[in-house]
Amino acid sequence: MHVRRAAERLHIAQPALTQNIQQLESELGVELFHRESRHLRLTEAGQIFLAEAEQSLRQFDHAQKSAQRAARGEVGKIVLGFQSTAGLSVVPNLLQNFRTEFPEVEVTLIESGSTAQKRALRSGEIDIGLVYALPDAGFAYRELEPESLVIALPEDHPLAAKDSVAIAELPQEAFILSSNSAAEVLRHAVMTECADAGFQPKRVQEITTVQTALGLVSARFGISILPASVQVLLRRGVILRPIRDSRIQVGLTFLWMKDNRSPVLANLVKCL
CATH class of the missing domain: 1.10.10.10 (Winged helix-like DNA-binding domain superfamily/Winged helix DNA-binding domain)
Incomplete structure (x- = not known):
């Protein structure tokens, strides 16, 4: 040199x-x-x-x-909580779009109910949740388009022969419903429909997932009222019917903590 x-x-x-x-x-x-x-x-x-x-x-x-x-949020990790019905289309579509934009971000999925997701958000176990619930103080949120409810009936149920079913026809039925902790908004919507029809369900079996509800309906354990999107999970032995003259709809809501400054989370929110 x-x-x-x-x-x-x-x-x-x-x-x-x-x-x-x-x-x-x-x-x-x-x-x-x-x-x-x-x-x-x-x-x-x-x-x-x-x-x-x-x-x-x-x-x-x-x-x-x-x-x-x-x-810039181009690499890293994010944990997404979701309810069972959200796994039918919302979550798959979101992940497809997000991974196209940010293929090197590691995404972890946790399926759980509304109350559990809120608790996990506060503790930092998950970064964002998708729930049938209203946002509490400290949460940022994004509401999705609401959808109608349908009645799930055993295929040999007398009401299954009808094109639509009124809530007023169900006072003697055993109900299979989401618990408040699993899906408070959905549970409230169903109970409101029943109250407007002049009754409260006498027999209620609480469940946490749509799959369980459909399984119990198929086994003739009762009837259930669920979001219309469950039709993609329809199983043998179950018939879905629209609720006659019903205006009530339910929608999923994305929740995340307002003080979460994760750039990966910010990028995911942009994909919502």
Whole structure:
């Protein structure tokens, strides 16, 4: 290496470069160069130091870029809680769009009820939840388009022969309903429909998932009132009928903590 040319490439004076080299050698306690007139040649220690230094620079560059990508929410992790009906279309569609934009973000899914998701949001176990529930203080939220309710009946039930069923025809039926902790908005909507029809269900079996509700209906354990989107899960032995003259609809709501500053969460919210 020619010292003068090296100094010119670094845009510093030759004496300053020489002084910097000497200072580095003093700090390391080794000779990095063989000095031959105005030329320098790396010693064995210098060659090893150069290789390690170049590797360190590459690692620093990679770390810098990784940190910048994390700050933009392009890499990292996010935990999404959801209710069973949300797994039918909302969650798959959301994940497809999100992963197209941010393929290197690791997404973890946790299926649970409304109350459990709110608790998990407050504790930081999940970053965002999808629930049949109203937002509490401290939550940011995004409401989805509401949908109508339908009645799930055993296929041999007398009411299954009708094109639609009125709630007023159900006072003697055993109801299979979501618990308040599983889906408070859905439970409230059903109980409101019954109250408007002049009765309260006498027999109620509480469940936490749509799949369980449909299974119990198929087993003739009772009838259930569910979001219309359950038709994609329709199983043998179950008939769905619209509710006659009903205006009540229910909708899922995305919830997340207002003070959650995760850039990954911000990107997911943009995809909602």
